[in-house]
Amino acid sequence: MNRTTGSAPSALRTVNERLKKVQRLLLDPCSRSWEESLTLLNESIGLLQGVLAAQPSPDEASRSAARTLRTAVRHLKAQIEHARRFHSGWLQLVSCSPAGYTDEGTPPPLEGPARLSCEG
Amino acid sequence: MGNLFAALNTVANAFDVFNRSIAVSENNVTNASTPGYAKQSAVVESLPFDLAQGLYGGVRAGDPASSRDQYAERAVWRQVEQLGKYTSESDLMARVQDLFDPSGATGVSGALNQLAQSFSQWSANPSDASARQDVLNKAQDLGLSFQQAAATLSQVSEDANGQIQSTVDQINSFTSQIRDYDQQRLQTGPDAGLDANLHSSLESLAELVNIDVRYEQDGMVTVLAGGQTPLVIGTTQQSISAQVGPTCQILSANGDDITSQISSGNLGGLLATKNQFLASLLGDGSQPGALNQLAQHVADRVNQILTSAVVSTDSSQAGTALFSYDPAAPAGTLAVNPAITPDQLAAANPGPPPVVNGAATQLAGLLSSTDSSDQIGGLSILDYFGSLEQSVGQQISDAQDSETLQNSLVAQARSLRSQISGVSLDQEAVQMVELQRGYQAAAHFVTILDDLTQSIIDMVR
Numbered sequence A: 001m002n003r004t005t006g007s008a009p010s011a012l013r014t015v016n017e018r019l020k021k022v023q024r025l026l027l028d029p030c031s032r033s034w035e036e037s038l039t040l041l042n043e044s045i046g047l048l049q050g051v052l053a054a055q056p057s058p059d060e061a062s063r064s065a066a067r068t069l070r071t072a073v074r075h076l077k078a079q080i081e082h083a084r085r086f087h088s089g090w091l092q093l094v095s096c097s098p099a100g101y102t103d104e105g106t107p108p109p110l111e112g113p114a115r116l117s118c119e120g
Numbered sequence B: 001m002g003n004l005f006a007a008l009n010t011v012a013n014a015f016d017v018f019n020r021s022i023a024v025s026e027n028n029v030t031n032a033s034t035p036g037y038a039k040q041s042a043v044v045e046s047l048p049f050d051l052a053q054g055l056y057g058g059v060r061a062g063d064p065a066s067s068r069d070q071y072a073e074r075a076v077w078r079q080v081e082q083l084g085k086y087t088s089e090s091d092l093m094a095r096v097q098d099l100f101d102p103s104g105a106t107g108v109s110g111a112l113n114q115l116a117q118s119f120s121q122w123s124a125n126p127s128d129a130s131a132r133q134d135v136l137n138k139a140q141d142l143g144l145s146f147q148q149a150a151a152t153l154s155q156v157s158e159d160a161n162g163q164i165q166s167t168v169d170q171i172n173s174f175t176s177q178i179r180d181y182d183q184q185r186l187q188t189g190p191d192a193g194l195d196a197n198l199h200s201s202l203e204s205l206a207e208l209v210n211i212d213v214r215y216e217q218d219g220m221v222t223v224l225a226g227g228q229t230p231l232v233i234g235t236t237q238q239s240i241s242a243q244v245g246p247t248c249q250i251l252s253a254n255g256d257d258i259t260s261q262i263s264s265g266n267l268g269g270l271l272a273t274k275n276q277f278l279a280s281l282l283g284d285g286s287q288p289g290a291l292n293q294l295a296q297h298v299a300d301r302v303n304q305i306l307t308s309a310v311v312s313t314d315s316s317q318a319g320t321a322l323f324s325y326d327p328a329a330p331a332g333t334l335a336v337n338p339a340i341t342p343d344q345l346a347a348a349n350p351g352p353p354p355v356v357n358g359a360a361t362q363l364a365g366l367l368s369s370t371d372s373s374d375q376i377g378g379l380s381i382l383d384y385f386g387s388l389e390q391s392v393g394q395q396i397s398d399a400q401d402s403e404t405l406q407n408s409l410v411a412q413a414r415s416l417r418s419q420i421s422g423v424s425l426d427q428e429a430v431q432m433v434e435l436q437r438g439y440q441a442a443a444h445f446v447t448i449l450d451d452l453t454q455s456i457i458d459m460v461r
Helices: A007-025 A030-051 A060-099 B001-029 B070-094 B107-124 B129-186 B194-206 B265-283 B290-307 B358-364 B380-421 B425-460
Strands: B043-044 B059-061 B210-215 B221-225 B228-234 B239-243 B249-251
Touching: A007 A030, A007 A060, A007 B265, A007 B425, A030 B358, A030 B425, A060 B070, A060 B380, A060 B425, B043 B194, B070 B129, B070 B194, B070 B210, B070 B380, B107 B129, B107 B249, B107 B290, B129 B194, B129 B221, B129 B228, B129 B239, B129 B265, B129 B290, B194 B210, B194 B221, B210 B380, B239 B265, B290 B358, B290 B380
Parallel strands: none
Antiparallel strands: B043 B059, B210 B221, B221 B228, B239 B249
């Protein structure tokens, strides 16, 4: 098995820095910050796939960097979930005010802008 | 002439509306940094227009509308409550971190290892006076390390009592302020400044204890702790109190125990650390505490082995107990038996057949022995302490990690609050739906990142 040494911790630290940047961006979640965040997340996935393909050696530096990265991923997950629940809850509450409730007594489902597709 | 006066009156009303709008804007700018202030907007109300009835229309200024969104306020309070909890927990827990040294070089684990080594050296040369003296010295060190650990835990527990008491005082101080705002509101009616002060106090209160707030029709607020215990009802304050001791209790104004309702805020964190974390180590009325159990078990087993042995195979003189302690607080009182001298240490097993270093060898292997009579909680003594260290370390690490995350969530919740305050669904619906799609995409990416990270962890393990 051909395992890399040295490069994996560095790559993992780079991903960690990107995730920290996403965390900072999502302190103020809006359309603009989402665009940049999604780009950074996509790049991070590519970097991690590269690390995995290179089969990192089981050394302490890699273990430590991977553990730090896992904490960053968990924090990011919590931040996204918090913002999602906040917006989703608010949107449902506000949409009840003009639209009322469904027959089942639940808030109306969220709907995006209508799209029309025509085929000749 | 009537029409002329009516027209002038209409114009005057319009100027009044204009002036008030400017005043509202100026007030928003002035209070941009005021804690708890929510932006206001001028409300313009149209006047009835019916010439036949002599009504000439026009506009008048209504009461300014607040952009405060109660949903967003509550969302911030929930996060602030959690932050308060984790901050208190991590502050207190960090103070016991040094007692549980995972390297095994210092503290109780270091002293246990040193004692085992001294037993081992003694077993190699049972009649050696310096080896015997070394056993007594290392036993004394172990007693001191248990005493120091117990003293540190007791001090942290005492400090927790003091912090619980002062947090309860702060809660009562904030609820007193909120009651005063309710009284002022009753006298003056709606007021943006009063509203800002009220919400600033509510947010500060949320950092101390988990609250529920109900807005009454007359504009006053009812504040409940833990969803059930009234702290403020209109113009009445209900003070809570703390009963501190080995276990802390929080009492409502009428003396009911409401401890179980306090789940977050500084007070929730302090109660959890005091009544659960520290009590599990040091004991309380309902449990002995892991540190006491360990100290007592080590002392009892060492004493049993020594008192069943003889000083040498040539003598029938029974051994003397090495340790003494007060059963009410074993860890805090563990010490070397003051009556023992080095030559009273019993190394030999009387047999048959007699073994010159039988007891000393048994003691040398005691800490890692898996014999059921040597084990504590189904584990060897070293494994038991190791699992205790791991559990304490994990709880401390979790509290610190949660505090870091919670700081982000509070900042995010405050930012989200300002985003949606005063925003109507019509204005924001499309953007909100786009955000929902953003969340889905990000959640998908983060799931992939999580899986990849786990695969890397498995590979480098």
